[in-house]
Amino acid sequence: MRTVLNCCLALLFLIGLSIKTNAQNQLEIVIVGSSHDNSKSTQNFQAIIDKLKNFNPDMVFGEYLPAEDYAKLEDDHWAKKAFRKGHDYLERLNPKTVKDLPSKIKKDKKALASFAYFHKTRMNLAVHYAKNWDRGNTEYQIFVLENYMKDKFGKEERAAYSKVLGNTDSLQKAGLYRTGSEYSKIYFPLIYQLKQDQIYNMDCQTYDKPWNEAWRKTDSLYKMMIAKAKADSTSVEATTIKEMEAYTSYTPEELKAFNTDPYAGMNTEKYGILDEAWNFYGGSHFYGYPGFPTESVKAMMKQWMLRNEGMCKNILDQAKAKKAKRVVVGVGASHRIWMEEILAKNPDVKIINYNDLH
Structure with missing residues (x-):
């Protein structure tokens, strides 16, 4: 009995050691949802830089094409x-x-x-x-x-x-x-x-043509829905539009908090939800709603997902080649939540949200 107990304890110890070792070997990634135009911003950019410096990344990636x-x-x-x-x-x-x-x-x-x-x-x-x-x-x-x-x-x-x-x-x-640009304000400094001596490029444009085709089709169908809603305020399309307007807005309190610190705001769960809705004509929340172009929005999202998967692959391949332990990724805010979700599925990766840095 004692032998069996000792074996069980030894097995538990080895499992615990394996889990700890795996956690220690994970690549830590901070994806910073960013604005491409900060020319009129009053944000304290050095405070952002200091947070990222304290993370001590081995590599800094930007949304540049290799x-x-x-x-x-x-x-x-x-x-x-x-x-x-x-x-x-x-x-x-x-x-x-x-x-x-x-x-x-x-x-x-x-x-x-x-x-x-x-x-x-x-x-x-x-x-x-x-x-x-x-x-x-x-x-x-x-x-x-x-x-x-x-x-x-x-x-x-x-x-x-x-x-x-x-x-x-x-x-x-x-x-x-x-x-x-976000590079002049944050990532280059x-x-x-x-x-360090360089920025690492990680964008992916392989799927740009089918993305544009899906976007044009969705845009056309969305405009048709808008026209029907304007022509008849009692139509099902009008009801859908009203619900979309309510769904895709900040409350006054949320907007005030966002404007106080836009970079913190762009890296929240709420922003990720709203950003999907803004960029995808309402987004997945409205699949199946009357008049909503569900299938064409799905086609858009498919191509967007493929692009983000390509970007994530570029990051992981280069980080592995450099044997990096921690990396910062500066990317347009619309990519952030997608890339976090893709990378979080990888057991060798630990995602750290920008707002959890100190």
């Missing part, structure tokens, strides 16, 4: 056009062909790791990233130069900057220096203050 994925896009794809302006701007200033860009980038980064104030090297690194179609890190290096290095330039370095990158106004017009 460099190798640009070649897979058609020339008229919005993501390619969004960076082409900046890419072509730097190509005009630096038309010389650079062979073996990955090696050049690696060499530049190694030099800057030894001494961060090799300003010309950093200028060249920004150009090399652009030539390699790495938008995220092109913008990061330009941000560092503009915010932390430029005031230390000598006459020769100012001349080099003008030749290689142009001026601040031109960089802004080319979309390479976006002062109101975070990376710099952590003394």
Whole structure:
């Protein structure tokens, strides 16, 4: 009997040890739902940065497309056009062909790791990233130069900057220096203050075409529902619209709390529910309601889910390659709840909500 008891205790100990070890080996991920335009915000962004710094991430991800994925896009794809302006701007200033860009980038980064104030090297690194179609890190290096290095330039370095990158106004017009973006406000300063050397790209645009098709169909059907509701206020469509309006609104108290701290607000459960409704014409809550375009909204959500799954895969693959323990993901607020739910299903991942950080 004692032998059996000892065996049971030993088994329980091993199970407990296994659970503890698994928890210790989990990749901790904070997904920060963010605004793409913070130009008019009065938010204390350094307070956000400090919370994320205290988490001490090994990697910081942004909603940028991986460099190798640009070649897979058609020339008229919005993501390619969004960076082409900046890419072509730097190509005009630096038309010389650079062979073996990955090696050049690696060499530049190694030099800057030894001494961060090799300003010309950093200028060249920004150009090399652009030539390699790495938008995220092109913008990061330009941000560092503009915010932390430029005031230390000598006459020769100012001349080099003008030749290689142009001026601040031109960089802004080319979309390479976006002062109101979440990157300039939060994630680039975070990376710099952590003394890390890059942002990791994780967007996925594989499903953009079927997403657009589903969106256009839903938008058309939604407008038809609106028209019927306006034409007859007693119609079933009008009743559905009224319920949607009530469902997709904050209470005055909730709105006041959100406006006090928008980044805290964008990372709440309530925001996730409302955001789905705002982005999906009412969302899954209204499936089956009279006049509601249920099937086309489902088609939209399918493509949205596929994109978010692709983004999550990009994060996990890179984190595994770097053997990261903790990562921060800066992403548009509409992605946050989807990505949290996808990643939470992975036993090797522990999701930590931004609002639980201190």
